[in-house]
Amino acid sequence: MTIQEIYQEGVKKLEGAGIIDAALDAWYLLEYVTGISKAAYYGYPGREICGEDKERYFYYIEERRKRIPLQHLTGVQEFMGFPFLVNAHVLIPRQDTEVLVETAMKRIGPGMRILDMCTGSGCILLSLLKLCKAGQVTGTGADISGEALDVARENAVRLGISAEFVQGDLFEHIASGTQFDLIVSNPPYIPTGVIDSLQEEVRLYDPRIALDGKEDGLFFYRRITEESTSYLKRNGWLLLEIGCEQAGAVCRLMEAAGYDNIMVKKDLAGLDRVVMGMYNGE
Numbered sequence: 001m002t003i004q005e006i007y008q009e010g011v012k013k014l015e016g017a018g019i020i021d022a023a024l025d026a027w028y029l030l031e032y033v034t035g036i037s038k039a040a041y042y043g044y045p046g047r048e049i050c051g052e053d054k055e056r057y058f059y060y061i062e063e064r065r066k067r068i069p070l071q072h073l074t075g076v077q078e079f080m081g082f083p084f085l086v087n088a089h090v091l092i093p094r095q096d097t098e099v100l101v102e103t104a105m106k107r108i109g110p111g112m113r114i115l116d117m118c119t120g121s122g123c124i125l126l127s128l129l130k131l132c133k134a135g136q137v138t139g140t141g142a143d144i145s146g147e148a149l150d151v152a153r154e155n156a157v158r159l160g161i162s163a164e165f166v167q168g169d170l171f172e173h174i175a176s177g178t179q180f181d182l183i184v185s186n187p188p189y190i191p192t193g194v195i196d197s198l199q200e201e202v203r204l205y206d207p208r209i210a211l212d213g214k215e216d217g218l219f220f221y222r223r224i225t226e227e228s229t230s231y232l233k234r235n236g237w238l239l240l241e242i243g244c245e246q247a248g249a250v251c252r253l254m255e256a257a258g259y260d261n262i263m264v265k266k267d268l269a270g271l272d273r274v275v276m277g278m279y280n281g282e
Contacts, residue, residue, distance in 0.1 A: 001048070001049060002045060002046045002047060002048055002049070003034070003036060003045060003046075003047045003048075003049050003226065004028070004040060004041075004045035004046065006030065006049055006054060006057055006118060007026060007030050007041070009028065010029065010030065010057065010058070010061045011023050011026040011072050011113075012028050013026075013058075013061050013062075013065060014061065014064060014065060016065075017064075017065040017067075019065070025064055025070050026061065028070055028074065029057060029060045029061060029070070029073065029074075030218045032060070032073075032074045033053055033056045033057045034049065034053050034057070035061065039276060048200055058072050062078060062217060064166040064183075066264035067199075067200040067201050067204060068201075068205060069092060069201045069205050069206075071086050072086070072087065072088060072092075072159055072205060075087065076190070077092050077093050077121075077123075078132070078277075079097070079098065079123045079127060080098055080101055080123070080127040080130075081091035081207050082123075082126070082159060083158075083191060084121050084122075084123050084126075084155050085121070085151055085154050085155050085158065086121055086151070087151060088150055088205060088207065089145060089147035089148050089150070089207060090120045090121040090148045090151050090152075090207065090210070091120050091121070091206050091207065091210040091211070092146075092184075092206065093121060093123040095268075096241070096267050096273055097123070097124065097241055099241075099265055099266075099267045099268075099273045099274055100124060100184060100186060100239060100240075100241045100273070100274050101124055101128060101131075102186075103239060103265050103274050103276065104124075104128055104182060104184050104237075105128065105131060105132075107182060107237050107239075108128065108132060108136075108137055108181075108182060109138070109181075110136050110225055111136075111137070112136075112137045112138055112181040112182060113137065113138050113139070113140075113179070113180045113181050113182075114128060114129075114138070114139040114181070114182045114183075114184065115139070115140050115141075115142065115174070115180040115182070115183045115184070115231065116128075116139065116140070116141045116142070116183075116184050116185065117142050117170060117171075117183060117184070117185035117187065117228075118142070118143055118144075118170075118185050118186060118187045118210070118220070119141030119142060119143045119148070119149070119152055119165070120143060120145075120148050120151075120152065120186075120189070121148070121151050121152055122141050122151070122152030122153075122155045122165075122208060123155070123156060124186060125139045125140075125141045125152075125163060125184070126141075126152070126155055126156055126161050126163065128158055128184070129161050129162075129163060130159055130161055133217055138164075139161075139163050139164070139167060140163065140164040140165070140174070140180075141163060141164070141165045141166070142165070142166045142167070142168060142170070142171070142173070142174060143165075143167065143282055144167065144168065144169050144170075144188075144209070145167075145207070145209060145210075146167050148207075148210075149165045149167055153165055153167055153221060158190075167176060167182070168186075169226045170220070170223055170224065170227060171228075171230070171231060174231060176230075178231060179231060179232065179233045179236075180231055180232055180233065180236060181232075181233055181236050181237070182236060182237050182238075182239070183224075183228050183231065183232060183236070183237070183238045183239070184238075184239045184240075185220075185224055185238075185239075185240050185241070186240075186241040187213070187220035187221065187224060187240070187241075188209065188210055188211050188212050188213045188219075188220055189201060189213040189217045189218075189220065189221070189241075189242060189243050189246060190211045190212060190213050190217055190243070191213060191214075191215060191216055191217040192213075192215055193210055193215075194217075195208065195211055195212060198211075201227070207238060217243060217246060218246065218249055218250070218253070219255055221240060221242075221246070221249070221250050222253060223236065224238075224240065225240075225250075225253045225254050225256075225259070226257055228257070228279070229257055229258055229279055232279045233279075233281075234279065234280070234281030235278055235279065235280070235281065236278070236279050237276055237277070237279075238254065238259065238276065238277055238279065239274055239275075239276040240274065240275050240276070241273060242272060242273065242274065242275050244271035244272050244273065245272075246272070246275075247272035247275055248263045250275040251264065251275055251277075254275065254277040255277075257279075258279060258280055259277030259279055259280070260277065260278050260280045261277060261278040262275065262276070262277040263275070263276055263277070
């Protein structure tokens with residue numbers, strides 16, 4: 001079979017399984033297996049593919065048909081222009097979360113110290129550190145999952161970034177008296193009763209611990225806003241990614257915890273995505 005025939009068959013199989021981005025996923029898997037670029041593909045679509053590559057390609061196509069996320073097959077997801085290792089122990093980074101990073105970047109200055117709560121793959125913290133000038137800021141990532149922190153540490157090594165990682169239940173093992181200029185978090189925020197209605201790639205393969213925000217989806221926002229004030233410097237910022245219908249509730253939680261200058265940032269789709277506030281130190 002030629003590379004064009006293999007690709008077209010891959011698209012057909014994924015479309016038959018109801019995969020939304022069938023053509024895109026079929027291409028990414030072809031590129032992953034063969035290393036062939038789009039330029040090479042379009043320049044010579046009649047190129048024949050060896051039996052081994054053909055078998056591997058259709059193996060991955062069949063795995064994708066089972067709704068295994070593309071990123072779990074390739075092991076990588078791009079985020080803020082950087083490649084991040086991902087697996088079944090971490091939430092796959094989403095483009096929506098880039099709004100949190102972009103918003104945080106506007107409040108980072110030289111010498112600042114950052115805490116990324118519920119760090120997962122480390123994509124938020126490591127992107128912030130990577131985008132800052134070398135040595136400009138320092139950062140800590142915290143997560144309850146030791147397996148997730150293993151992924152974050154590996155991503156730090158791959159990206160050539162120095163960061164501290166702490167395992168614990170939110171602030172449990174953040175040393176008392178430690179003060180940060182900025183705390184960012186994309187905590188679990190899906191209400192428990194909603195999880196089973198999510199698409200299969202999410203409910204079956206994303207770690208439930210990274211999704212489940214308990215009964216109303218606000219459990220971790222309550223804890224983070226209340227506990228964060230003990231770890232923020234005066235006029236330090238807390239930035240939280242939210243579900244698109246949670247802005248009002250999270251704003252009220254921040255206000256009750258002593259935050260001022262509370263604002264909501266929207267994503268590219270015009271949906272509420274980030275709530276942020278400045279701690280007044282009182």
